[in-house]
Amino acid sequence: MSAVTESGVVDAVTKELFIGGKWTPATSGATFPVHDPATGAVLCEVADASASDGMAALDAAVSAQAEWAAHPPRERGEILRRAYDALLARQEELALLMTLEMGKPLAESRGEVAYAAEFFRWFAEEAVRIDGGYAVAPNGSGRFLVTKQPVGPSLLITPWNFPMAMGTRKIGPAVAAGCTMVVKPAEQTPLSMLALARILADAGLPDGVLNVVTTSDAGGVMEPLIRDGRARKLSFTGSTAVGRLLLEQCADKVLRTSMELGGNAPFVVFADADLDAAVDGATVAKLRNAGQSCVAANRFLVHDSVAREFARRLADRFAGLRVGRGDVAGVDVGPLIDAKAVAKVAELVDDATDRGAQVLTGGGRPDGPGTFFEPTVLAGVDRDARAVREEIFGPVAPVVGFADDDEAFALANDTEYGLAAYAYTTSLDRALRVGAELDAGMIGINRGMVSDASAPFGGMKQSGLGREGGEAGLEEFLETVYVAL
Numbered sequence: 001m002s003a004v005t006e007s008g009v010v011d012a013v014t015k016e017l018f019i020g021g022k023w024t025p026a027t028s029g030a031t032f033p034v035h036d037p038a039t040g041a042v043l044c045e046v047a048d049a050s051a052s053d054g055m056a057a058l059d060a061a062v063s064a065q066a067e068w069a070a071h072p073p074r075e076r077g078e079i080l081r082r083a084y085d086a087l088l089a090r091q092e093e094l095a096l097l098m099t100l101e102m103g104k105p106l107a108e109s110r111g112e113v114a115y116a117a118e119f120f121r122w123f124a125e126e127a128v129r130i131d132g133g134y135a136v137a138p139n140g141s142g143r144f145l146v147t148k149q150p151v152g153p154s155l156l157i158t159p160w161n162f163p164m165a166m167g168t169r170k171i172g173p174a175v176a177a178g179c180t181m182v183v184k185p186a187e188q189t190p191l192s193m194l195a196l197a198r199i200l201a202d203a204g205l206p207d208g209v210l211n212v213v214t215t216s217d218a219g220g221v222m223e224p225l226i227r228d229g230r231a232r233k234l235s236f237t238g239s240t241a242v243g244r245l246l247l248e249q250c251a252d253k254v255l256r257t258s259m260e261l262g263g264n265a266p267f268v269v270f271a272d273a274d275l276d277a278a279v280d281g282a283t284v285a286k287l288r289n290a291g292q293s294c295v296a297a298n299r300f301l302v303h304d305s306v307a308r309e310f311a312r313r314l315a316d317r318f319a320g321l322r323v324g325r326g327d328v329a330g331v332d333v334g335p336l337i338d339a340k341a342v343a344k345v346a347e348l349v350d351d352a353t354d355r356g357a358q359v360l361t362g363g364g365r366p367d368g369p370g371t372f373f374e375p376t377v378l379a380g381v382d383r384d385a386r387a388v389r390e391e392i393f394g395p396v397a398p399v400v401g402f403a404d405d406d407e408a409f410a411l412a413n414d415t416e417y418g419l420a421a422y423a424y425t426t427s428l429d430r431a432l433r434v435g436a437e438l439d440a441g442m443i444g445i446n447r448g449m450v451s452d453a454s455a456p457f458g459g460m461k462q463s464g465l466g467r468e469g470g471e472a473g474l475e476e477f478l479e480t481v482y483v484a485l
């Protein structure tokens, strides 16, 4: 990419399938449109793969697997390291591309490119640390040699909300482990992944290791690949509903699975919390990506003695934020991904107010084009309101009171999800108890963000299986082999 202009960054992306190291149109010649959610305008058309294109991508991944598994780990790491450098060198262009197809403000897109790159840096370093073990059998009768080998060709499916980081979080460990892959990005945000494929190819990734299929028929293209039997792993990030369906499909050939699914994160504010810090953390945890994040604070559980004051301060903060197209200077909150998302968020607000909640700020759509929703704070929300029970995926903060710690923990855990949780307290004892009591894979204490490429990211209960990032993220792409001597 060269010019950092809207048309320049879109034009620079090759909008074809990437199979066996070659860019190719869909065999049918079909394409589908990519929209700018801030205006509804069509940005470009992208190749629309069919099931046979998907199968060609799997063929390429299978053909490249043996050679790639034998590729020196140092070289695998160096490819990732070069891609890391390239991502940062092109941060500005990639950020604009992401903002155009997804909507998030440019500052957040820059942050995502840096976060995405970190996965490549981390796994570049991990590639040369894949080790095993050696032991004497307890009864002295023999020796055990334990080795690690790549799982094999992997299928990677990513969502639209973090179109680059959800890719690098899977591609990084797959490359480090020596797995080849077929990647299917979300229909709404294929451009970031196509740009990433180009960067990896330029960084020296051999042909066939990474194959990208863009399609408007996710199920029709991916199900045959899952059921084929040659792919040995599925790594999926998306909704719990689709994750459940894919787990059923994977059962057929017993694929290894990593499932990063939905969340309903509680944000607990205890009576002893620093309220200003809690409002800062709540704003980040709620409004990053306009609330469209699996780790977004979904429910604000606040001690009765400070609930009114917290809600008031949060509403003041939200009311001062600027909503608009992500590339406009000074914009804090971008659009939601589409009209369906706006309708769902509006429904949840209506449901809460029907049950007696008060709207302290926001509550509706601003005038004008695009799929925007105002940052909204709801006070006095019923515990059974849909905004409390369901993943909102929008800029709406429902505040619910609680009387004591036990009630806070019970409310926080009263969900089928278990991805992230946040708590604000100045008591170390209470912070440690939060860590022990909450059923969540990731817990932020006095901070509104938990993601880090070097930490294990993932959830319990219906938020998923397995972890991404950190050492655990690499294990997901490795098989353990034990040789008895």
Ligand code: NAP
Pocket (backbone or CB within 6 Å): 157, 158, 159, 160, 161, 162, 166, 184, 185, 186, 187, 188, 215, 216, 217, 218, 219, 220, 222, 223, 237, 238, 239, 240, 242, 243, 245, 246, 259, 260, 261, 262, 263, 293, 294, 295, 391, 419, 458, 459, 463, 464
């Ligand atoms: P989604 O509808 O489940 O889609 C995710 C991906 O799955 C997309 O690429 C989608 O393709 C694909 N897909 C949909 N149906 C499929 C099928 N039958 N077979 C194969 N692939 C299929 O989720 P989303 O709306 O994009 O993302 C939002 C959800 O992701 C939220 O629930 C959020 O919490 C979750 N999420 C979780 C994490 C995490 O790390 N735990 C991170 C980010 C997001 P199309 O786009 O082409 O339909």
